[in-house]
Amino acid sequence: MIDIEKTAEEITKVIRNFMAAEEFSYINGYMQGVAAEIKIMGSTLLIFLAITSRHFIFPLLLLILSIFLALSSRISPRAYLARFYIIPLFSLVIVLPFAFINADITLHGISISRSGSIYVILFTLRVMAAVACISLLLFTTRFSSILASLRRMRVPSTLVSVMAIVYRYLFTFLTQLNDMLIGRRSRTVAGKRSIRGATRFAGNFMSRILFKSDAVYIAMRARGFDGSMKTFSKKFEWNIPSIAYMGVVAIMVFLWVMTEL
Amino acid sequence: MGNDGIIEAEGIGYIYPDGTLAVEDAHFYLCRGERVAIVGPNGSGKSTFLKILSALMEPSKGKIKFYGRENVKEKELRKRFGVILQNPDDMLFNATVMEDLEFGPSQIGMEREKFEEMLKELDEVFSLSPLLKKPPFKLSEGEKQRVAMACALAIKPEILFLDEPFSALDVGMKRKVVEYLNKLNKEGMAMVTVSHDLSIIPFISDRAYLLNKKMVGEGSVYEILTNEKLLRENGMDALPVVKIASALKMKPLPLTLEEFIERLETK
16 A cells, blocks of 8 residues: 555645745845855855764754844744754654664663764754755745856856756646646545555656646747746845855854864 | 738648647738737647747648748747747746746846836736735636736737637736737737637737638638638637627627627617
């Protein structure tokens, strides 16, 4: 027995929430005021520092900072947490066995490994801080601004176009999947599910998205897409939020150096 | 067709890769500022033909000229052609409505200020303001259709191709959109409308083609919509107002309810 319908529905819900979060980028908050280039560079640097950190303190600080910045950007804490809890949770499940390999201490009757447990906590914290940081960037920056900034930062146009197309197709495919799920549920009488039904559903989905990808491509061409993604480019301008954010990043770099060296 | 010719298509045929015949030996011409309709029953190849006319698909056979030339760069046409596809979901592929509206103008290199001016104008007609920050999947079907139309019009096209454009709009919005499209037409925009719903045709077209895989009829909107026999032979039904007026032996036949009432009142 396999409940592909429920799994697909859950995945759709999570990714749809992820997409819908772009509404926050239009709110007049602190991070929304920071120039996209500064945000991209700052976030990339902070994520790099978080994943290379050997101590708890830096990822923990970065996590607290991200939550604070999210609140100052008027992002609802619920929406923010809902967006990034899944990935760290998933990574925790993946690395959790390390806590029990070569057990050397006993805690409440459970044998665990001290070094393994530390690794599990550190790894999860790193992932949590990195995802919180990237979520903050995506919550507060319009996708088109990210693309425009990447182009201005001389990222190859092919890479930017691929990113844009993947993002767009993902979005339409999810709508398609959601429609299929609704259509299927509306005609489901008994709750009996089988592997054959699940594979048939997956097969149907694949052929539908193939058809849909053609339709979307035609629609993109109809509106002038010629293979290279163009966006309205807004000139880069220094402003107080951008300078303040750079200051925050500089402090975080200093803290990383202090804790790591 | 003279210097005013925009599209000239002869002997157009299209067969899908699976062997399905969509269009066979169809012709079409369009001049600047014209309002033309292509009507036909379901599955008659109208949408495929529209995609060929708007240079989104290559015909399997036949010749098509744009602005008197056979080999025109697609890029050149995209700046002039606005296309509203039948399914608005295909047209709305961005994270927010605003990004969808920006997509076309930014691809053709329109200046931001010009786009913002256009957006103001479109907002008045399509009531876009409350939708701008929303993701398209959160919109109702009617809202999606309004946004899809605005997306195509945002580039200020020279020719607008519409595929079943009013199917999800309510009566009030339909009237408002028709008025706006006709205003744009008076300013020079040509329109090619594809529809199986004949009731809208008298409001947005002067000339019509009847397509049923082949081009089976051609003439003024009056000639096509009052030819009950031709419509019946091709799986379509004449408008109720035409049937009633025909039974009452009215001459000339009215094409809209408003015309019919006016005619009755003057009688």
